[in-house]
Amino acid sequence: MISVEEQLKSMKQQMMAKGYKSTVQREATMRVLLEHERDHMSAEDVYMRVKERFPEIGLATVYRTLELLTELHLVEKMNFGDGVARFDLRSKDHEHMHHHMICSICGEVEEIKDDWLTELEQRVKREYGFNVSDHRLDFIGTFSSCKHGDCRRHCETAS
Amino acid sequence: MISVEEQLKSMKQQMMAKGYKSTVQREATMRVLLEHERDHMSAEDVYMRVKERFPEIGLATVYRTLELLTELHLVEKMNFGDGVARFDLRSKDHEHMHHHMICSICGEVEEIKDDWLTELEQRVKREYGFNVSDHRLDFIGTFSSCKHGDCRRHCETAS
DNA sequence: GTATATGCAAAATGTTTGCATTTCA
DNA sequence: TGAAATGCAAACATTTTGCATATAC
Numbered sequence: 007m008i009s010v011e012e013q014l015k016s017m018k019q020q021m022m023a024k025g026y027k028s029t030v031q032r033e034a035t036m037r038v039l040l041e042h043e044r045d046h047m048s049a050e051d052v053y054m055r056v057k058e059r060f061p062e063i064g065l066a067t068v069y070r071t072l073e074l075l076t077e078l079h080l081v082e083k084m085n086f087g088d089g090v091a092r093f094d095l096r097s098k099d100h101e102h103m104h105h106h107m108i109c110s111i112c113g114e115v116e117e118i119k120d121d122w123l124t125e126l127e128q129r130v131k132r133e134y135g136f137n138v139s140d141h142r143l144d145f146i147g148t149f150s151s152c153k154h155g156d157c158r159r160h161c162e163t164a165s
Numbered sequence: 166m167i168s169v170e171e172q173l174k175s176m177k178q179q180m181m182a183k184g185y186k187s188t189v190q191r192e193a194t195m196r197v198l199l200e201h202e203r204d205h206m207s208a209e210d211v212y213m214r215v216k217e218r219f220p221e222i223g224l225a226t227v228y229r230t231l232e233l234l235t236e237l238h239l240v241e242k243m244n245f246g247d248g249v250a251r252f253d254l255r256s257k258d259h260e261h262m263h264h265h266m267i268c269s270i271c272g273e274v275e276e277i278k279d280d281w282l283t284e285l286e287q288r289v290k291r292e293y294g295f296n297v298s299d300h301r302l303d304f305i306g307t308f309s310s311c312k313h314g315d316c317r318r319h320c321e322t323a324s
Numbered sequence: 325g326t327a328t329a330t331g332c333a334a335a336a337t338g339t340t341t342g343c344a345t346t347t348c349a
Numbered sequence: 350t351g352a353a354a355t356g357c358a359a360a361c362a363t364t365t366t367g368c369a370t371a372t373a374c
Binding site (some may be wrong): 325326327328329330331332333335336337338339340341342344345346347348349 | 350351352353354355356357358359360361362363364365366367368369370371372373374
Binding site for chain 4 (some may be wrong): 025026027029031032062063064065066067070089
């Protein structure tokens, strides 16, 4: 596992290589993303976390930064159907998009870190002539533990 | 294949069985959905189509009807990341959610009607104790035909 | 007759944009 | 220095809500 500082440096390099400037606001945003790698934060979530340490930042800047990072494929923009976009870092050791299990009882989104789709992607290519560059796989259902009354974790935070 | 009238009747019955009333607005909305079974229409799309035949209908009614039908599992609410919810009928002969190929050149959303995930759903259950009731599988990429300049179909309509 | 559904307009939500000012390379 | 980035507020798009009226059962 690479350290936060190293990852930050690498991200900055990728940004500057494409002609974008490195700013304190962008660094602060990336730092928040690094510290919440798999939290599926909304833009507002990211904004609030960045604001804690950099109170003068504007929401628009966070949106613009997240858009930029998405463009650079450094973050992944997701949508779980609740009307808000969510963002996660695409770290070096998780090149491929991961899959999700979305619990309809507690709202928790859990990850499956493997890539189960390489085979199906070949099939798509073979049968439909479609070249897959990305994929999204979400399972909707219930965790056994939720069904039995004791939710896995932070049920109340899943607004 | 069941006729439109039969399907409509069945949908109305399901609605009334749960205590909801059958109204002309709801019928008109369902009819539009039946005639555009796999068109991934936004609420606005549905609204405009219903309005053609029932001009006094309000957008809010369409939203409320689509919400109700989603609740009854008669329609499927989707989200392709462009900020608008899209709706399709869940017809009898396609009980399971289908998969999508989303072309990043022309924006076209094409369907894969098979269910490729039964095996993976068992694996989720086995490895994570998660009981899948639904799933969503989207492939993002490009059709060979789009790459070669001639887009598959109605590229300009994919706003 | 009564609870439910509708239409309209207003509000709420999430996101984008214009523009004057600041900052980075 | 000059182009790019920022912060703010206003604009925007989509969806939801309140409420008086109409409708289905």
